[in-house]
Structures are given as C-alpha cells and as structure tokens.
Amino acid sequence: MTERPAPLVMIDRDGVVNEDSADYIKSPVEWQPIPGSLEAIASLTRAGYRVVVLTNQSGVGRGLFDEETLAAIHRLMLNAVREAGGEIVGVYYCPHRPDANCECRKPRPGLFRRVERDLGVSARGAPYIGDKISDVDAAEAVGARPILVRTGQGRRDEVRARARGVPVFDDLASASAALLAGSIE
Numbered sequence: 001m002t003e004r005p006a007p008l009v010m011i012d013r014d015g016v017v018n019e020d021s022a023d024y025i026k027s028p029v030e031w032q033p034i035p036g037s038l039e040a041i042a043s044l045t046r047a048g049y050r051v052v053v054l055t056n057q058s059g060v061g062r063g064l065f066d067e068e069t070l071a072a073i074h075r076l077m078l079n080a081v082r083e084a085g086g087e088i089v090g091v092y093y094c095p096h097r098p099d100a101n102c103e104c105r106k107p108r109p110g111l112f113r114r115v116e117r118d119l120g121v122s123a124r125g126a127p128y129i130g131d132k133i134s135d136v137d138a139a140e141a142v143g144a145r146p147i148l149v150r151t152g153q154g155r156r157d158e159v160r161a162r163a164r165g166v167p168v169f170d171d172l173a174s175a176s177a178a179l180l181a182g183s184i185e
Contacts, residue, residue, distance in 0.1 A: 006050045008126040009179070010115065010144065012106075013055035013091075015131035015152015016172050017041070017077065024059040027069060028076045034151050036173030042086030047180050050119065052090040053077075054111040054128070054138075060095035067095060090118060107137035112144065127184070129175050133157040136166050147175050147184065 014020040019032045044051050059065050074091045081088050092111040094104040104110030112123045124143035128135065131152030139146035148154050148161040148168045158168050167184050169175035178184050 006048050008115075008119065008121050008123070009044050009049045009051050009176075010112070010123065010126060010128040010139075011041075011051060011053050011172065012128075012130035012132070012135050012152075013053050013077070013093075015154065016129055016149055017053065020131070020152040024062075024064050025073060026059060026065045028072050031073050031076055033077075033080060034171060036171055038081050038084035038086065040171075040173040040176035041081050041088065042084045043180060044176055045086040050089045050121075051087065052092060052115050052119070053088055054092045054106065054115065055094075056106050057093045057095050058097050058105075061097035061100060070095070090115065107134045107141055109138070109142045112138070112142040127179055129172060130154075131157075133160050136161050136164065145184070147179075149175055 011017060014025060017033060017037045019034055025031050041051050057070055060067055060070055078088055092114055094102060094111060096102045096105055116123055126144050127147055128139035128144040129147045129149060131149050131154040136146040136148060146166045148157065148166050149171050150158060151171045161168055169178060
C-alpha cells in the first residue's frame with residue numbers, strides 16, 4: 001500500500017505571510033512578518049500539512065531587485081518560519097512583469113503546475129490562502145479552494161470574494177486555525 005502524501009496548503013507571500021508594500025519588498029530589511037503568520041505556518045506544519053508559498057515577484061522583471069536579493073528575502077522568511085517551529089517545503093515565484101504574458105504569473109496556473117510536478121500532488125481541492133481577488137482567480141483556475149485574508153489588500157477585495165462564496169478571515173493565523181478546526185467548507 002502506498003503512503004498518501006501529506007495534505008498541501010498553498011499560501012501567497014506579500015500581504016499574507018509578510019507585510020505588503022506598494023513600493024515592493026526589495027530587500028531582506030524590508031521583509032516584516034505579519035503578526036501571527038509564522039506561528040500559523042508552524043501550526044500547519046505540526047498538523048502534518050506541507051506548506052508552499054506561491055508569489056508574483058514582478059519587482060525582479062521591473063529591475064527593482066535581482067533574483068539573488070529575492071533568494072535572500074526567501075532565506076530570511078524560511079529561517080523565520082523554522083525558528084517559529086514551521087516549515088515551508090517550497091517557494092515558487094514568477095519574476096516577470098505583468099505585461100510579459102507568461103504562464104507562471106498568477107492568476108495563470110504555471111506556479112501551481114510546478115508545485116504539482118515537484119511534490120507529486122494535485123492542487124485540486126487544496127487550500128490557497130491569498131489577499132487579492134487574483135489569488136481567488138488563480139485558485140479557482142486550478143480547482144484549489146480559495147481563502148481570502150483581510151491583511152495586505154484583502155479588505156479591498158473582501159466583498160467580491162464573499163460574493164463568490166470564498167471564506168474570508170482576518171489574517172493567516174485565523175484562516176489556519178479555521179482550516180485546522182475543519183470549519184472551512
């Protein structure tokens with residue numbers, strides 16, 4: 001009998017794990033976790049979930065920072081999550097500008113398909129927690145379960161998300177708690 005892989009939770013980065021900025025997060029110094037987000041990832045990890053981050057990072061394509069700097073930001077995030085007792089098993093990002101028309105920029109499915117290939121699981125039915133209506137669109141495009149948080153840009157998109165039947169929570173901590181309690185449909 002084959003062992004079933006651990007369940008998957010996919011999370012957007014800016015505005016969900018860390019504070020967002022209209023000027024982009026361009027250096028590790030600018031990366032600041034949203035209160036409770038690291039502990040939320042740790043709770044998911046302890047419950048047996050595999051957590052991955054999927055994020056558009058067009059600041060690379062815009063020349064605001066390079067991929068080496070982005071890697072340093074992600075190392076900081078991964079270390080902070082580990083220090084809180086959690087684990088992110090993968091960080092998937094699109095470095096392209098919105099006008100590049102690439103397959104990997106959310107809401108297109110490219111990042112989700114890479115997760116599926118790399119981890120050998122389907123995104124269908126897995127929760128995807130984001131703070132924008134484009135995150136909802138991305139989740140729906142691959143059959144994942146969208147969840148919106150009010151942090152980041154979530155308050156702006158809350159009414160539209162609710163109209164589509166998407167559960168909305170204050171932040172990653174409350175969304176994760178509801179997920180772990182089994183109270184998200």
